[in-house]
Amino acid sequence: MNCKNCDHPLSEMDNFCQSCGAKVIRNRLALRNLIESFSEQFLNYDNKFLQTFIMLFKKPEDVIGTYIDGTRKKYVNVVSYFAIAITYAGLFAFINQKYFPGVYDRLFGAVNQNEAQVQFTSDMLYLIFEYQAFIFFLMVPVLALMSRLVFLKNKKYNYTEHIVITMYAYAQASLFVTTISFIAQFDKQLFFLNSILGLPLQILYFAYILKRMYNLNFVQIFLKTLLFLLILGMFYVLFVIVLLIYLFAFTDFFQQVIEAEKAKKGVSYIISSAINWTS
Known part of the structure; x- marks a missing residue:
């Protein structure tokens, strides 16, 4: 008998291949095997995914540093790990669009935004959901560049x-x-809190990882975080400009916002006229 992998x-006594280390499978595939495999890979405490997730909070320098x-x-x-994060976020977006359409319109409307603001915020969010895989890949080199600029004089880690570091941190977050x-x-209150603190x-988690990776004290990481926020602000302004140019040139987004605002003003005028007429 030969190993099915290599x-x-x-x-007949081997349970694992001495060459590639793969487990020797002698039985036909059954539903029980699939359940056991899933449990072994994702549910037991010793599996690598769960250990990676836990240790990226407890000792991120061990996970990232050893890699x-x-x-x-x-x-x-x-x-x-990055691919798992993208898949999980994509599944969340699919479930939202498939089974909870309009949920963000209702939630944004509940935080006292007017109709135009609700439309703008909701459309922006759905745009991010639609292109989130592309945004994931785009953000990694950008964030890595920003963190490298922050530690430009420190040669411990290259770009x-x-x-x-960024891929692990971004995936975990x-x-x-x-x-x-x-x-x-x-939950409307939890949604509002999450939108503020998310x-x-x-950013704090990313700073925490860099603090552990570079072995910094509180003052050092505080100053580095301020510098990171300054660089992030400049990149954010550039991103918003590019996004607005895209929305203006390739979509009718602004036209929809203008029409929604006109409709709102028209309704307000009719209501005001009716009130004046009755009084």
Whole structure:
């Protein structure tokens, strides 16, 4: 009998291949095997995904540092972890659009925005959902560049290694925020709180990772965070300008907002005229 993965010869007593380490499977595939495999990979405490998720909160320098140093088996590798985060966020977006259409219109309307603001915010959010995979890939090199600029004088990690740091940090933050966002859409107060604290918490988590990776004290990371926010602000302004140019040139978004505002003013005028006439 030979290994089904690498074709290495096996004895009848082997439970694992001595060449590639794969488990020897002798039985036909059954539903029980699938359930056991799922449980082994994702539900038990020792699985790599759960360990990676926990340790990225407890000791992110161990997960990221060991990967940069060459260890690949202890935790989920950065590409796979990033792919899991993208898939999870995509599933969340699909469920929202498929089974909860208009939920954000109602939630934004509940925080005292006028109709035009609700339309603008909701359209922006759905635009982000539609292109979120592209945004994920676009943000990684940009955030890595910003963090590298912050630590420009520190040569401990180069730009490529900052990409690894950013991918782990961005994936972890995405997994956490996506879960909270899904829960928050069923509660208006939690949704409002999440919309306010979501971005600051992600920035704080990113700062926490860099603090652990560079072994900084509180004052050092505070100053580095201020510098990071300054650079982030400049990149954000540039992003908004590019986005507005795109919306203006390739969509009818602004026309819809203008028409919604005109309709609102028309309704207000009719109501005001009716009140004056009756009085």
